[in-house]
Amino acid sequence: MKANIKKANQEAVSRILGAKPTLVGISTAGDAIPGMKRTMVLHAGPPVPWEKMCGPMRGAVIGGLILEGMAQGREEAEALAASGDILFDSCHHHAAVGPMAGVVTWSMPVWVMENKTFGNQAFCTLNEGLGKVLRYGAFSRDVIARLRWMAEDLAPILAKALEAHGEIDMKSMIAQALHMGDEGHNRNRAGTSLFIRELAPHLVALDVDRKKIARVLAFLHGNDHFFLNLTMPACKCTVDPALGIKAASVIVAMARNGTEFGIRVAGLGERWFTGPANMVDGLYLPGFSAKDAAPDIGDSVITETAGIGGFAMAAAPAIVKFVGGTPGDALRLTRQMYEITVAENDAYQVPFLDFRGTPTAIDLIKVVETGILPAINTGIAHKKPGLGMVGAGLVKPPESCFHRAFEAFVEKYGA
Amino acid sequence: MEKVLVLKNAYFDSAFLMLVSKAVKQLPGILDAALVMGTEVNIEILRGIGLLGPVAQSVSPNDLIIAIQGQSAKTLNHAMDAAKKLLRQRKTGIEEEGEYRPVSLQGALRIIPDANLVVISAPGLYAAREARKALDAGLHVMLFSDHVSLEEEIALKKKAVRKDLLMMGPDCGTALINGKPLCFANVVRRGNIGVVAASGSGLQELTCLIHHFGGGLSQAIGTGGRDLRREVGGLMMLTGIEALTQDPSTKVIVVLSKPPDGQVADKVHARLKQTGKPCVIHFVGLKAVPASGDAHFAGDLEETAAMAVALSKGLPYRGVKAFCTKRDAVVKQETRDLGAGQKYLRGLYAGGTLAEEALVLFEREGYDIYSNIQMNPEKTLKDPHRSFRHTIVDLGDDRFTAGRPHPMIDPDIRAQRIEKETAGPEVACLLLDFVLGYGAHEDPCGALLKTLKEAKDRAQKRGGHLAVVVSITGTEDDPQNRREQSKKLESIGCVVMPSNAQAARLALQIMKKVTP
Amino acid sequence: MTKVKKILRLFQEDLVVVNLGLEAFAEALRKEDVKVLQMNWRPPAGGDQRLIALLDRLEK
Numbered sequence: 003m004k005a006n007i008k009k010a011n012q013e014a015v016s017r018i019l020g021a022k023p024t025l026v027g028i029s030t031a032g033d034a035i036p037g038m039k040r041t042m043v044l045h046a047g048p049p050v051p052w053e054k055m056c057g058p059m060r061g062a063v064i065g066g067l068i069l070e071g072m073a074q075g076r077e078e079a080e081a082l083a084a085s086g087d088i089l090f091d092s093c094h095h096h097a098a099v100g101p102m103a104g105v106v107t108w109s110m111p112v113w114v115m116e117n118k119t120f121g122n123q124a125f126c127t128l129n130e131g132l133g134k135v136l137r138y139g140a141f142s143r144d145v146i147a148r149l150r151w152m153a154e155d156l157a158p159i160l161a162k163a164l165e166a167h168g169e170i171d172m173k174s175m176i177a178q179a180l181h182m183g184d185e186g187h188n189r190n191r192a193g194t195s196l197f198i199r200e201l202a203p204h205l206v207a208l209d210v211d212r213k214k215i216a217r218v219l220a221f222l223h224g225n226d227h228f229f230l231n232l233t234m235p236a237c238k239c240t241v242d243p244a245l246g247i248k249a250a251s252v253i254v255a256m257a258r259n260g261t262e263f264g265i266r267v268a269g270l271g272e273r274w275f276t277g278p279a280n281m282v283d284g285l286y287l288p289g290f291s292a293k294d295a296a297p298d299i300g301d302s303v304i305t306e307t308a309g310i311g312g313f314a315m316a317a318a319p320a321i322v323k324f325v326g327g328t329p330g331d332a333l334r335l336t337r338q339m340y341e342i343t344v345a346e347n348d349a350y351q352v353p354f355l356d357f358r359g360t361p362t363a364i365d366l367i368k369v370v371e372t373g374i375l376p377a378i379n380t381g382i383a384h385k386k387p388g389l390g391m392v393g394a395g396l397v398k399p400p401e402s403c404f405h406r407a408f409e410a411f412v413e414k415y416g417a
Numbered sequence: 418m419e420k421v422l423v424l425k426n427a428y429f430d431s432a433f434l435m436l437v438s439k440a441v442k443q444l445p446g447i448l449d450a451a452l453v454m455g456t457e458v459n460i461e462i463l464r465g466i467g468l469l470g471p472v473a474q475s476v477s478p479n480d481l482i483i484a485i486q487g488q489s490a491k492t493l494n495h496a497m498d499a500a501k502k503l504l505r506q507r508k509t510g511i512e513e514e515g516e517y518r519p520v521s522l523q524g525a526l527r528i529i530p531d532a533n534l535v536v537i538s539a540p541g542l543y544a545a546r547e548a549r550k551a552l553d554a555g556l557h558v559m560l561f562s563d564h565v566s567l568e569e570e571i572a573l574k575k576k577a578v579r580k581d582l583l584m585m586g587p588d589c590g591t592a593l594i595n596g597k598p599l600c601f602a603n604v605v606r607r608g609n610i611g612v613v614a615a616s617g618s619g620l621q622e623l624t625c626l627i628h629h630f631g632g633g634l635s636q637a638i639g640t641g642g643r644d645l646r647r648e649v650g651g652l653m654m655l656t657g658i659e660a661l662t663q664d665p666s667t668k669v670i671v672v673l674s675k676p677p678d679g680q681v682a683d684k685v686h687a688r689l690k691q692t693g694k695p696c697v698i699h700f701v702g703l704k705a706v707p708a709s710g711d712a713h714f715a716g717d718l719e720e721t722a723a724m725a726v727a728l729s730k731g732l733p734y735r736g737v738k739a740f741c742t743k744r745d746a747v748v749k750q751e752t753r754d755l756g757a758g759q760k761y762l763r764g765l766y767a768g769g770t771l772a773e774e775a776l777v778l779f780e781r782e783g784y785d786i787y788s789n790i791q792m793n794p795e796k797t798l799k800d801p802h803r804s805f806r807h808t809i810v811d812l813g814d815d816r817f818t819a820g821r822p823h824p825m826i827d828p829d830i831r832a833q834r835i836e837k838e839t840a841g842p843e844v845a846c847l848l849l850d851f852v853l854g855y856g857a858h859e860d861p862c863g864a865l866l867k868t869l870k871e872a873k874d875r876a877q878k879r880g881g882h883l884a885v886v887v888s889i890t891g892t893e894d895d896p897q898n899r900r901e902q903s904k905k906l907e908s909i910g911c912v913v914m915p916s917n918a919q920a921a922r923l924a925l926q927i928m929k930k931v932t933p
Numbered sequence: 934m935t936k937v938k939k940i941l942r943l944f945q946e947d948l949v950v951v952n953l954g955l956e957a958f959a960e961a962l963r964k965e966d967v968k969v970l971q972m973n974w975r976p977p978a979g980g981d982q983r984l985i986a987l988l989d990r991l992e993k
């Protein structure tokens with residue numbers, strides 16, 4: 003059995019490392035996302051019913067329903083959400099990923115990311131910026147107005163520029179960003195800069211009102227996390243081809259919905275194994291503290307699943323200081339991750355470790371055996387909807403979901 | 418009053434924890450302190466000594482329990498802070514080094530894929546599993562841990578034999594491979610004598626005496642204490658003999674063990690006959706019999722070493738240069754001032770085989786010796802902490818070391834025993850071993866100096882004389898300076914003999930004067 | 934006749950050691966110029982015997 007598992011994991015690694023995540027266009031959720039419906043609201047993390055959703059996610063759902071014109075205000079939206087007429091589902095079930103609340107509705111523009119090696123795609127909305135935004139549960143008039151602007155101006159303009167430029171090799175861009183102090187989850191400033199630089203000449207050459215283009219550029223420039231909504235679908239379409247490989251113990255998805263943390267394992271197909279979401283251990287912005295924090299939430303941990311984010315923390319020492327540790331901590335954490343992964347990445351490297359590849363392909367069995375949990379660094383949302391980000395830090399997934407997955411794995415494949 | 422704290426996911430090895438416990442216990446106002454991992458066994462032990470409250474609910478073996486008993490809340494809080502500080506020092510030490518320390522064997526092999534040997538001293542509960550993984554990965558194993566089951570030992574050794582790997586242990590305290598010290602071992606000259614041994618302190622004494630007699634070691638392979646039992650069948654002993662037979666650097670093969678089960682002894686003898694190399698055999702407790710062909714039999718560890726060295730140099734064995742001429746003078750000196758009530762011998766040993774060697778020697782001369790390592794149930798001490806008449810104890814035995822460090826590492830247990838023995842006037846002669854080398858205490862002789870001096874002074878005040886006869890197992894190349902160690906003991910009037918066998922014989926001569 | 938080729942090879946090589954447990958053993962080897970890696974070993978699966986049994990089922 004041991005030999006079978008090893009072989010299966012090698013196959014999974016080969017598929018993951020062989021991925022070619024490529025940005026091929028911008029569309030809308032309704033047009034592009036498989037299985038999307040007008041009455042459907044996608045969210046981050048494993049499936050969760052409306053009644054169990056945390057504050058920020060509820061806020062985002064309310065905002066989404068208002069955006070689609072299905073409700074006028076909060077009370078109407080809440081009633082609609084609870085009525086049973088809205089279909090809630092995980093982004094992951096529709097080849098999508100969403101940061102924080104991760105709410106996706108019909109009309110929202112989405113990036114279309116394609117893994118050229120296997121042909122599979124993944125989708126993600128465009129990043130709204132920081133502060134009071136939908137993904138943190140805000141649904142005020144400003145939020146809705148911004149979302150509308152993104153659908154009416156931002157997305158179409160970027161789509162034209164992208165078409166003029168041609169497809170963008172995301173793997174290469176992410177690799178460069180890692181050389182520049184990003185890790186692709188909590189620090190995306192370099193990636194955002196590279197993206198703007200790539201498209202700027204084509205933006206400027208578009209036959210569009212200069213003021214609109216200026217606003218697009220200012221928007222991109224003002225949002226250090228714009229690139230996150232590109233790294234996420236890049237990682238998703240990278241790892242997805244490994245799902246379903248028999249006897250492979252590689253983890254193909256990690257995600258949180260603010261209530262639970264869930265994982266999926268290659269050899270166990272589409273099953274979610276969940277445990278209660280933990281609180282993030284981190285630094286808070288002035289005026290906030292741990293008592294304001296929402297539990298861990300979002301699909302952004304797909305980055306760790308693919309070997310960046312917390313797994314490339316040694317590439318982004320600045321992030322560690324911000325989340326309260328030292329560069330030595332970052333190094334130690336990354337080294338620990340080598341103990342629970344099957345391979346080293348051949349594209350994403352850590353300059354400080356002599357350009358060693360990042361630890362890639364988390365092995366469920368090694369996680370259980372060593373007791374080392376995947377290192378995740380993430381933002382912290384305010385527990386009340388709409389108040390935005392209050393800090394950032396390190397979070398540990400709940401051990402229980404790995405144990406549950408492991409028990410199922412042994413039941414299926416053990417002697 | 419008591420304070421208990423549980424640190425989650427904070428694993429430390431038992432040796433380090435015992436050092437911290439000891440330090441905390443010495444703080445003012447502290448009555449008792451225990452730092453242990455949250456295993457079921459440890460929780461029971463803490464409950465048993467009244468040091469654990471209702472904390473045990475969700476404690477796992479990866480969690481650290483700190484339990485302290487003190488006179489006031491203030492001293493308890495201070496002690497708890499001190500404990501945490503000491504623990505932190507260990508953690509930062511690891512990180513500051515810059516070298517990553519892997520948690521798993523797999524992780525380790527990713528860092529040094531050219532590893533060829535794993536030394537395992539994890540708790541017995543997990544040790545066999547780690548050894549199995551090491552063998553599966555094609556590595557030789559030195560398994561220091563004990564409390565590994567007989568079944569596990571047999572499975573491991575069978576696997577090792579199948580894979581052509583060394584599986585030294587379980588319960589293997591000493592080995593020297595390529596001249597390098599594994600666990601408790603001395604710095605010994607390289608040479609052409611190869612040893613396979615099922616005994617720790619015996620192997621240490623043997624290798625040091627080989628060095629002392631001018632010979633050298635090619636390899637010293639440990640097999641663990643149970644290897645020559647019928648169930649294990651001498652698997653590693655036979656493998657070791659085979660390896661030394663084929664090893665071009667080995668000219669003489671030495672086999673050292675407790676007396677093996679009959680069938681196993683036959684197998685060993687048969688194999689030794691086929692080696693084509695001169696062999697020296699010593700089964701501790703068995704009398705030497707005349708040589709048979711290339712197989713020579715020795716009566717004690719010193720003789721074993723002397724025979725091996727002679728054979729290795731192609732010289733005839735002429736017996737051990739005994740400490741004859743001055744011996745009578747020494748005996749006279751040590752017995753001249755004996756007090757009226759001084760009647761008994763007390764051998765307080767850290768090395769099990771050394772204790773055994775002394776025991777056998779005295780019994781052969783007709784003495785009744787009580788002990789915790791007696792075969793004879795009638796001579797077994799009812800309470801190993803309490804000597805009775807002539808007594809020789811192995812203080813490294815399991816019953817003494819459960820939850821406490823081994824006397825070779827921590828002299829306290831022997832210091833306390835010496836005080837106890839010599840509180841009253843009935844002891845005429847103390848017999849002690851001091852083991853040097855890697856793994857041992859940094860100053861074994863110095864650590865007991867005060868206790869021994871006080872014991873001698875007490876005897877003198879009573880109008881008598883306490884004879885203290887010792888041997889030092891070590892070489893001048895060991896980390897502890899053997900000359901200095903010897904001088905320290907000599908300076909307070911201890912009689913330092915060149916080997917355990919000679920120390921026992923001298924003590925015997927002394928006791929003959931006491932109780933003829 | 935037991936095969937001992939690998940053991941004989943060990944006798945010819947430099948020792949490269951992984952130390953799993955008490956640090957003193959690694960320190961001794963370092964002092965004698967042996968390449969040794971000290972592990973930060975912890976009980977597997979946090980010491981949970983049930984999980985360890987499950988891990989062993991996958992070993993076969």
